[in-house]
Amino acid sequence: MDTPAPRLSLVIVEDHDILRGMLQQALEESGHQVTALSCAEELEDVAQGQQVDVFLIDLNLPGEDGLSLTERVRTAYPLAGLIVVTARSGLNDKLESYARGADMYLSKPIEVPELCAAVAALGRRRQRVDTLLQIHNRQGFTLNQQHMRIGKPGQSEIVLSASETSILVAFSRAPGQRIAYWQIAETLGLNLETYPKASLEVRMVRLRKKLVEAGAGSNCIEAIRGHGYQLCIAVQVV
Numbered sequence: 001m002d003t004p005a006p007r008l009s010l011v012i013v014e015d016h017d018i019l020r021g022m023l024q025q026a027l028e029e030s031g032h033q034v035t036a037l038s039c040a041e042e043l044e045d046v047a048q049g050q051q052v053d054v055f056l057i058d059l060n061l062p063g064e065d066g067l068s069l070t071e072r073v074r075t076a077y078p079l080a081g082l083i084v085v086t087a088r089s090g091l092n093d094k095l096e097s098y099a100r101g102a103d104m105y106l107s108k109p110i111e112v113p114e115l116c117a118a119v120a121a122l123g124r125r126r127q128r129v130d131t132l133l134q135i136h137n138r139q140g141f142t143l144n145q146q147h148m149r150i151g152k153p154g155q156s157e158i159v160l161s162a163s164e165t166s167i168l169v170a171f172s173r174a175p176g177q178r179i180a181y182w183q184i185a186e187t188l189g190l191n192l193e194t195y196p197k198a199s200l201e202v203r204m205v206r207l208r209k210k211l212v213e214a215g216a217g218s219n220c221i222e223a224i225r226g227h228g229y230q231l232c233i234a235v236q237v238v
Contacts, residue, residue: 009052009053010052010054010055010119011036012024012035012036012037012056013038013043013056013058014038014056014085015058015061015062020036022112023056023110023112023115027119030119039061039062040061040063040064040065040068040069040072041064052077052080053080053122054081054083055081056085056115057069057073057082058085059084059086059088059093060086060088066084066097067100070082070101074100074227075175078175078178079129079130079176081103081104081119081125083105083106083115083118086105089107099226102226129232140235140236141211141234143236143237144238145165145169145237150168150210150235152215155214158211158214160210164203164206164207166187166188167179167184167203167207168231172235177230177235178224178227178228178231179228179229180228181228184228204223204229208221
């Protein structure tokens with residue numbers, strides 16, 4: 001059973017004054033620390049540099065729009081939860097938001113209990129990822145890029161394919177060890193528009209199985225819905 005979500009640091013970017021205040025009050029009453037902003041530009045002045053667990057972003061913002069902000073936030077905060085809360089309910093808006101890095105897409109009018117539950121769910125996920133990273137940072141793996149082998153010191157190494165080695169190298173270099181579908185395809189020299197995403201998933205299942213054989217936990221690679229994958233073990237490339 002999941003443990004209760006911890007007190008989270010949240011940032012709301014919403015230009016509607018009344019709604020912004022309502023969301024801030026509801027989330028603060030749920031025990032979270034909330035920074036409420038009216039536009040994307042305020043993020044640089046107010047929230048830059050602080051730890052943020054979850055962002056809530058409206059798409060219809062003055063100045064920089066929500067889609068652009070979503071993509072920028074995902075790059076700067078690869079491990080943070082990201083919820084799009086918007087009146088735009090079209091399928092293309094949803095798909096584009098997920099492509100830019102959103103974890104969830106909630107349409108207005110939003111029910112406060114649903115929003116609080118969504119925030120809590122992302123908080124629990126963040127907690128699990130942090131725990132996994134702490135564990136595996138103490139139990140790191142070494143990837144021999146030239147010989148395409150991975151293992152822990154003093155244990156037998158597992159042989160990888162060239163593509164599996166390339167994917168692990170890409171993971172190790174990515175912020176938060178998180179890479180998008182298109183980055184995997186680019187790493188492998190594939191065209192994501194013609195190469196089935198299901199085939200990418202098969203590749204990741206095989207890679208996860210090999211990492212488990214090398215001594216990693218079964219959740220060593222986590223799927224990030226609508227975005228890609230996150231590597232949850234420490235890998236040193238040599």
